[in-house]
Amino acid sequence: MCRDPEPGPAETLVLERNVLSANDARAGVLRERFQTAHTHVINVVSSPGSGKTSLLARLLGDLVGSGVRAAALVADCATDNDAVRLGACGAPVRQIVTDSQCHLEAGVIEDHLAAWSAEGLALRDIDVLVIENIGNLVCPAGFDLGEAERWVMLSVTEGEDKPLKYPAMFAGADLAVVTKVDLAGPCRFDRSTALAAIETVNPGVDIIETSAATGDGCDVLAARLRDAVLRLTEGRAASAAT
Amino acid sequence: MHELSIARSIVREVEAALQDRPDVQVTVVRLRIGRLSGIVAPALEFGLSFVTEATRLDGARIEITEEPVAVWCSPCQATRTTDGPSVLCPVCDTPSADIRAGRGMQIVNIDLSEPTGVPRDLLEVADVS
Ligand SMILES: Nc1nc2c(ncn2[C@@H]2O[C@H](COP(=O)(O)OP(=O)(O)OP(=O)(O)O)[C@@H](O)[C@H]2O)c(=O)[nH]1
Ligand SMILES: [Mg+2]
Ligand SMILES: [Zn+2]
Numbered sequence: 001m002c003r004d005p006e007p008g009p010a011e012t013l014v015l016e017r018n019v020l021s022a023n024d025a026r027a028g029v030l031r032e033r034f035q036t037a038h039t040h041v042i043n044v045v046s047s048p049g050s051g052k053t054s055l056l057a058r059l060l061g062d063l064v065g066s067g068v069r070a071a072a073l074v075a076d077c078a079t080d081n082d083a084v085r086l087g088a089c090g091a092p093v094r095q096i097v098t099d100s101q102c103h104l105e106a107g108v109i110e111d112h113l114a115a116w117s118a119e120g121l122a123l124r125d126i127d128v129l130v131i132e133n134i135g136n137l138v139c140p141a142g143f144d145l146g147e148a149e150r151w152v153m154l155s156v157t158e159g160e161d162k163p164l165k166y167p168a169m170f171a172g173a174d175l176a177v178v179t180k181v182d183l184a185g186p187c188r189f190d191r192s193t194a195l196a197a198i199e200t201v202n203p204g205v206d207i208i209e210t211s212a213a214t215g216d217g218c219d220v221l222a223a224r225l226r227d228a229v230l231r232l233t234e235g236r237a238a239s240a241a242t
Numbered sequence: 243m244h245e246l247s248i249a250r251s252i253v254r255e256v257e258a259a260l261q262d263r264p265d266v267q268v269t270v271v272r273l274r275i276g277r278l279s280g281i282v283a284p285a286l287e288f289g290l291s292f293v294t295e296a297t298r299l300d301g302a303r304i305e306i307t308e309e310p311v312a313v314w315c316s317p318c319q320a321t322r323t324t325d326g327p328s329v330l331c332p333v334c335d336t337p338s339a340d341i342r343a344g345r346g347m348q349i350v351n352i353d354l355s356e357p358t359g360v361p362r363d364l365l366e367v368a369d370v371s
Contacts, residue, residue: 017348
């Protein structure tokens with residue numbers, strides 16, 4: 001038998017292992033904890049500066065004002081500016097400073113829930129937990145945080161074809177929020193092109209058009225979350241009755 | 243980019259799989275990357291060149307295959323492989339939200355060799371002579 005002069009590999013070991021599986025497993029555990037605690041969790045993603053904090057600050061204010069126990073975790077590579085803005089309405093807010101990390105992972109959420117719990121804030125005391133992810137349309141797409149809903153935001157200032165350029169992020173969202181619609185005119189925002197782009201990568205996804213400046217669409221977002229809380233409250237009542 | 247942290251996970255997974263094999267070295271790592279995974283292959287290779295240093299993957303060749311996107315097309319009643327990172331059915335052009343493949347990233351397999359000394363198959367050859 002003829003042999004290669006170079007020795008071949010001693011052995012090939014089949015792994016077929018999903019590299020993101022460690023995060024998926026932790027996210028699965030978190031999802032169960034959220035369900036047990038009847039906490040509705042949303043993971044908000046967008047490119048940097050799309051208006052996440054501005055809109056969420058309004059939304060949290062709305063929710064708190066109507067008696068919903070809302071809380072937020074907000075991630076940035078540096079500074080706690082966004083936590084200060086989100087906490088203005090009185091909701092509990094924790095800043096996650098990620099240093100060089102460009103996305104949140106389930107383990108980080110676990111750590112911050114534990115810190116809250118040490119301060120006396122339990123998950124069952126939170127109806128809606130808003131997680132503002134790092135401004136980044138690429139990296140957070142692959143990292144489940146155990147959320148019930150992923151919201152992707154697209155501002156009218158960043159180009160109608162963003163969803164086509166970052167399909168993974170838009171395809172994975174449960175809700176697409178168009179932001180800064182008050183700037184649509186000056187930006188010559190082509191609404192139908194943008195909506196078609198979203199529809200192309202995520203057919204049938206709910207789309208809500210908003211402005212943090214004028215408050216447009218905020219009531220629709222708040223109502224969506226209140227409905228989710230109502231469903232969970234009914235679930236809580238049902239599980240208490242059994 | 244999170245390719246660096248993905249690269250770290252790859253090293254972690256491979257080392258975990260080799261826990262009971264203290265004396266082997268990794269020569270090749272084969273990865274499958276979905277077109278919709280958001281992972282950029284050159285950035286990942288770059289990241290791996292850093293994080294494999296002083297591990298058993300040091301110097302290993304990285305082989306990457308792309309996994310195409312597959313969607314369930316409702317009008318066609320068929321699973322279709324799409325063009326690039328698109329979710330449009332290539333036959334009827336309908337977008338689909340039901341993505342069946344192309345979002346993940348897997349370590350397919352790895353090649354191992356003894357770290358030092360004579361590889362096993364050379365010893366076998368020597369035995370025969
Ligand atoms: N005109 C207008 N400006 C807005 C609106 N929402 C946000 N902005 C402005 O857009 C800029 C970025 O807003 P942020 O809310 O900080 O955006 P972000 O997505 O939280 O940013 P990062 O967390 O840094 O990614 C700020 O200057 C806001 O004042 C809006 O609805 N209309
Ligand atoms: Mg922000
Ligand atoms: Zn089709």
